[in-house]
Amino acid sequence: HSALTQPASVSGSPGQSITISCTGTTSDVGGYESVSWYQQRQGKAPELIIFEVNSRPSGVSQRFSGSKSGNTASLTISGLRAEDEADFYCSSYTSENTYVFGSGTKVTVL
Amino acid sequence: QLQMQESGPGLVKASGTLSLTCSVYGTPIRSESYYWGWVRQPPGKGLEWIGNVFYNENGHYDPSLESRVTISVDWSRNQFSLRLNSVTAADTAVYYCTRDFWSGYYRRPLEDWGQGILVTVAS
Numbered sequence: 001h002s003a004l005t006q007p008a009s010v011s012g013s014p015g016q017s018i019t020i021s022c023t024g025t026t027s028d029v030g031g032y033e034s035v036s037w038y039q040q041r042q043g044k045a046p047e048l049i050i051f052e053v054n055s056r057p058s059g060v061s062q063r064f065s066g067s068k069s070g071n072t073a074s075l076t077i078s079g080l081r082a083e084d085e086a087d088f089y090c091s092s093y094t095s096e097n098t099y100v101f102g103s104g105t106k107v108t109v110l
Numbered sequence: 111q112l113q114m115q116e117s118g119p120g121l122v123k124a125s126g127t128l129s130l131t132c133s134v135y136g137t138p139i140r141s142e143s144y145y146w147g148w149v150r151q152p153p154g155k156g157l158e159w160i161g162n163v164f165y166n167e168n169g170h171y172d173p174s175l176e177s178r179v180t181i182s183v184d185w186s187r188n189q190f191s192l193r194l195n196s197v198t199a200a201d202t203a204v205y206y207c208t209r210d211f212w213s214g215y216y217r218r219p220l221e222d223w224g225q226g227i228l229v230t231v232a233s
Contacts, residue, residue: 001173003156036219038157045206045223046149046157052216089157091219097170099219104156 001028001094004102011108017078020105022090023071028100030071034093037066037075041086050075077107085109112136114207114224122201124233128194132207132224139188140165145210146190148181149220150203158203162210163190197231204228 005023012018022029022037029035035053038046048057050066053073063078073092077084090102118130132146139146147162161171161181169181175194183190194201209222 034217034219038220040157045226046220047223048218048221051218051221055216057218057221091157091159093219096173098161098172099159101157101159 001025001096001098001100004029004090004092004100006088006090006102006105008103009106009108011110012077012080013110014080014082016080017076018080018107020075020077020088020090020107022073022075022092022102024073024092024100025071027095028092029068029073029090031095032093033068035066035068035073036091037064038089038091039084039086040089046089080109082109112209112222114209114222116205116207116224116227118227118229120228120230122197122229122231124198124231126197128192128197128201128205128229128231130192130205130207130227130229131189132191134188134190134209139183139190140185142166142214143212145212145217146181146183147208147210147220148192149206149208149223150201151206151226152200152203160192160194160205162208164212199231199233202229202231 037050040046054066113135145162148160163169204226207224211218
């Protein structure tokens with residue numbers, strides 16, 4: 001499976017909402033309700049923030065929300081804060097019983 | 111409190127074998143609730159899923175690496191390992207060990223991560 005397609009960068013001002021897209025195929029994003037999102041701060045290991053398209057693990061801010069339509073999943077960050085600046089990756093389960101990551105999106109808070 | 115710690119050589123010769131171990135503390139790895147796996151990240155690049163194992167199943171691997179990779183488990187030491195054969199400079203990356211939670215109904219993929227270990231392949 002090829003990497004899922006994400007925009008290279010997204011930016012927004014504090015308090016704004018931003019959305020990151022993640023486009024795959026019917027063999028991954030479109031075929032399963034198993035899309036996850038990860039936040040990776042500089043020099044740190046990634047952290048799971050969304051699983052199964054729109055579920056949040058315990059302790060993750062409600063400002064993070066996920067959705068999916070067809071072969072494209074989306075992560076929305078509302079009430080953008082300086083601390084949200086990081087790289088974000090989507091991931092999907094695939095028809096080959098594997099996982100594939102997105103290309104990654106750098107979020108900048110202006 | 112779960113802790114996962116990668117260990118192994120930070121430098122591997124090209125055409126050789128990369129071998130890493132993940133030591134797990136705070137929970138038994140012999141469990142029907144978890145998948146244990148590896149993800150890597152080349153310097154300055156994105157994440158790459160390598161594969162995982164479940165306690166009573168064979169490993170699942172990324173197709174691009176499947177011919178070269180093995181993930182194995184040592185139940186007695188509460189550790190699992192990664193072996194990657196015939197390495198090249200393209201295998202230079204930070205390697206993370208990971209844990210998925212499986213409820214029997216839903217899954218939280220890559221919920222827990224080690225801190226990562228940089229492995230450089232040099233000629």
